[in-house]
Amino acid sequence: MSGEILINLTPMETRVAVVEGGVLQEAWIERRRRRGIVNNVYLGRVARVLPGMQAAFVDIGHDRTAFLHVHELTPSGQGEPERPIGELLREGQPLTVQVLKDPIGSKGARLTAQLSIPSRYLVFMPGASHIGVSQRIEDSGERERLRQLVTASAESCGYHGGGFIVRTAAEGADETALAADMAFVLRLYQHIDNERRSAQPPRLLYEDLSLATRTLRDVMRDDIERVRIDSRDSFEEVHAFARQLMPGVASRLEHYTGERPIFDLFSVEDELARALQxxxxxxxxxxxxxxxxxxxxxxxxxxxxxxxxxxxxxxxxxxxxxxxxxxxxxxxxxxxxxxxxxxxxxxxxxxxxxxxxxxxxxxxxxxxxxxxxxxxxxxxxxxxxxxxxxxxxxxxxCETCPTCQGRGRLRSSETLCYDIFRDIVRSGRTASARNCLVMASAAVIDRLRDQESAPLAELEGYIGGTIRLQVEPHYAQEQYDIVLM
CATH class of the missing domain: 3.40.630 (Aminopeptidase)
Known part of the structure; x- marks a missing residue:
């Protein structure tokens, strides 16, 4: 199924839509004030070691410390027993880490000490020693061809200090493209390593590409016919990236200058609104x-x-x-x-x-x-x-509803009326005043005057006073006040 990618940029945010067969399939939004940090590499400082959880909190220079489990400290699958984290880390220790998950909700970022530096066709892993191929490349002959090409490229460039994963996008790629990709990712890692040697924690060593550029790196496929970008500056940035690392893709990039907003194409705005329902x-x-x-x-x-x-x-x-x-x-x-x-x-x-x-x-x-x-x-x-x-x-x-606090439900007007009755009785037992004023939303006051008028009259007899009712149009349904008079 053919498709295209739409990229909408404003000073406040970047939005990407993947459309297949005329229907929106995926969307990503990145806001300037809340840009994601996945794949970023930091020189952090161990803030706290938690032996009971086999984990540590690491200061990477953000408001919340990030979480690192012992599984993410050493390469897996080496047959060695897992050592206690207290033997591996100490508080105040500098540590190079990479973000696996953005901070979500009340949780801080999730980290790994096993770096993986992605490019178009390859992922370089400095702490590994093997060459793997994406499971999504199903043809055994193609898998073996790619493994041999990457092995040969690594030997020819004289680098033996890490491993590689061949990404799905590499299927069908030739030797020249793979070698260029490997040279790029190794230069990038060398830059990160040089920054680390002279930095003091906490320090950002490497920031992942912008949303528009990494969309080209991670999402672009052969069946994507074109990528339309409505910003001239971003188009030139992405086009330069494509010329360097993805020359076969550059011809499919297009600067969109149409009169209609780009997300009005294929009704993307309407689909995004429906995706919140x-x-x-x-x-x-x-x-x-x-x-x-x-x-x-x-x-x-x-x-x-x-x-x-x-x-x-x-x-x-x-x-x-x-x-x-x-x-x-x-x-x-x-x-x-x-x-x-x-x-x-x-x-x-x-x-x-x-x-x-x-x-x-x-x-x-x-x-x-x-x-x-x-x-x-x-x-x-x-x-x-x-x-x-x-x-x-x-x-x-979205944000949490201030009225229901994320419950998705409000107490009914009937329930609130009975709460008010109980509060009036409770107040009458502890105060000398007998008259009171109830201020509440229109729905609650209307029910007190209608369905609950008989119980209200009985309550007035019980307390020996008068209960006045007043609608407060700005009150939420669950909000009410009782004033003794």
């Missing part, structure tokens, strides 16, 4: 309900108005099949990561279950983020994980 309608009449929490995200599939043409089982099967594709797209579009639970509509036919699960796996193959399905549980739920490195679309664009 809980409900996602399916073409058949079914729908999804997507809820994101700190611990996990849940997706519920419903038939809605879809009644099918044959029988109930067939209707459920068709709805679940359509939902599988929609779920994969929503995960990419909303950038939902972590633990994800999908509640498909219950299917009695085991073959239908298998086909729906396979459809979901197939749809997830286009996802650039690593994901893993664990099958169907005894309760009929599909469990999966998706690698989370940056904030989701909702976390970037």
């Amino acid at each position: 809980r409900r996602v309608d399916l073409k058949s009449g079914g729908y999804l309900i997507i809820d994101q929490t700190e611990a996990m995200s849940t997706i519920d599939v419903n038939t809605g108005t879809f009644v099918g043409h044959r029988n109930l089982e067939e209707t459920i099967f068709r709805t679940n099949l359509e939902a599988a594709g929609a779920i994969a797209r929503q995960l990419r579009l909303r950038n939902i990561g972590g633990i994800i639970i999908v509640d498909f509509i219950d299917m009695l036919d085991s073959e239908h279950q298998r086909q729906v699960l396979r459809a979901l796996e197939k749809a997830l193959e286009r996802d650039h983020a690593r994901n893993r399905l664990t099958g169907v549980t005894e309760l009929g739920l599909v469990q999966m994980t998706r690698k989370r490195t940056r904030e989701s679309l909702e976390q970037i664009l």
Whole structure:
């Protein structure tokens, strides 16, 4: 399926949209005041060692210290027993680290001491010694060809101090392109190492590329027909990057000068607005309900108005099949990561279950983020994980509701009326005043005057005084005050 990338830049933020078949599939937003730090390399200082957690907090010069687990200190898979972190780190020790995950919510950044420096075709790992090839390159002959070319390039440049991972984008690349990519990434690492030798912690040693440029590096594929950029300066920056490292891509870059805002193309703005809603309608009449929490995200599939043409089982099967594709797209579009639970509509036919699960796996193959399905549980739920490195679309664009404080629910006007009654009784027992003024939202006051008028009259008799009611138009539904008079 052919596609294109739209890049919109303003002084405040950069936005990238990946469109396939005329439909928005992925979106990234980076704001100048809150730019992500994933892949950045720092010379940090160990702030605190936590032996009980086998972890440490590292000061990298940000407001919150970052988290480093002992697993990220030494290369894995060497057959050596894991040493206690207290033997490896001490407070105040300088340490070169790289950011794996942005700070999300109340959590600080997640770090690794095993650096990996990405380029277009290769990832250089100074602390490793092997050459690996992306699992997404399935052809065994091509995998072996790439491994041999990278080995030969490493030998020819005389560098034997690290390992490489061949990225998916390298499939079909020739020897010259791979050698140029290797030379670039080795020069970059040498620059980082030189900076480290003369720096005092905490210090930023390397900042990853801008969103527009790393989109070209990480997302560009053969089936992307063109990249349209609506900023002349950014276009020239990206074009210079492409000429140096991706010459075959430079011809597909375009400076967009159309009268319509670039994100009005393919209705990208409307799609972004819909991506913030809980409900996602399916073409058949079914729908999804997507809820994101700190611990996990849940997706519920419903038939809605879809009644099918044959029988109930067939209707459920068709709805679940359509939902599988929609779920994969929503995960990419909303950038939902972590633990994800999908509640498909219950299917009695085991073959239908298998086909729906396979459809979901197939749809997830286009996802650039690593994901893993664990099958169907005894309760009929599909469990999966998706690698989370940056904030989701909702976390970037939204904030916690000040009225409900993120609960997504408000106490009903009926509940609030009864709370008010109890507070009046409580106040009457501790104060000499008998008359009082209740100030609340219109919904609560209207209920007190209507459905709760009889209990209100009884309460006035009980306290031996008068209860006045006053609407406060600026009060939220859960807000009220009682003034004794």
